Amino acid sequence: MNNFGRIVLVQRFKRVNYYSVKxxxxxxxxxxxxxxxxxxxxxxxxxxxLAWIRIIGNEYSAKAxxxxxxxxxADTSALPPKxxxxxxxxxxxxxxEQTGVTNNLRLYTFRANEHVVFLFNGGVKxxxxxxxxxxxxxxxxxxxxxxxxxxxCFRTREIIWNIGATDxxxxxxxxxxx
Numbered sequence: 001m002n003n004f005g006r007i008v009l010v011q012r013f014k015r016v017n018y019y020s021v022k023x024x025x026x027x028x029x030x031x032x033x034x035x036x037x038x039x040x041x042x043x044x045x046x047x048x049x050l051a052w053i054r055i056i057g058n059e060y061s062a063k064a065x066x067x068x069x070x071x072x073x074a075d076t077s078a079l080p081p082k083x084x085x086x087x088x089x090x091x092x093x094x095x096x097e098q099t100g101v102t103n104n105l106r107l108y109t110f111r112a113n114e115h116v117v118f119l120f121n122g123g124v125k126x127x128x129x130x131x132x133x134x135x136x137x138x139x140x141x142x143x144x145x146x147x148x149x150x151x152x153c154f155r156t157r158e159i160i161w162n163i164g165a166t167d168x169x170x171x172x173x174x175x176x177x178x
Contacts, residue, residue: 005030005146005176007159010119013057017167020119021146021176030142031119034107042124044090045105049079051088053119061114070108070130070140074147078122079107106136108143110150115166120146145178 008029010018020029028036038046056066067077080090080103090103106125110118120143123135130140153159159170 003142003145003178005178006172007118007170007174007176011057013054015059015061016057016115016117018053018057018117018119019168030121030146031107034119034121038105042105045103045124048088048090048103049105049107052080055088056117062111062117063114064111067109067111068106070106070143072131072140072144074144074151075110076140076144076147077109077111079109080105106130106139108136108139110143110147112150112154112168113161113165116168118146118150142178146176149176149178 004024005021006024008020008022010020010029010031012018018031020031022029022032026033035046035050052066056062060066064077066081067079068082070076070078104125106122108120108122110120112118121139122143123133123139125133125136127133130136133140150159153170153174153176158174159168161168
């Protein structure tokens with residue numbers, strides 16, 4: 001099954017520009033689908049991830065330490081970071097709030113470099129491996145396929161870096177195929 005999509009800008013911050021992919025026939029980008037669903041279902045967990053996106057974007061840059069390795073066959077990663085003690089930390093745990101409880105909501109990403117990150121979709125991870133979790137398996141696989149397609153576009157120069165590699169240039173009609 002072939003899927004097609006186009007790159008869309010999500011937001012520019014001081015240190016990171018975030019992009020997503022809008023799949024042909026869908027109303028929202030993958031990241032838009034993620035925020036729409038989890039605004040309703042997992043608001044506190046979503047806010048934790050959105051806080052990381054802002055802080056990485058404005059203060060830290062997209063260093064590899066802030067992303068979980070979720071590579072299967074491409075350089076896919078995820079938010080939030082592994083270390084639950086890093087600020088902003090997740091506060092939650094059902095009826096009793098506990099600091100340091102791990103946020104099991106995963107947003108799959110492609111960290112192209114420290115200044116450009118692609119945000120995809122995700123879900124609540126309920127097993128050790130994403131491949132074994134019914135909630136995230138499809139998002140995990142899709143993110144790996146799209147990351148591979150984006151890596152191909154960088155190699156073939158369909159996506160190119162600006163001077164300083166702080167942003168990307170691409171044809172608005174560039175169609176990703178995975």
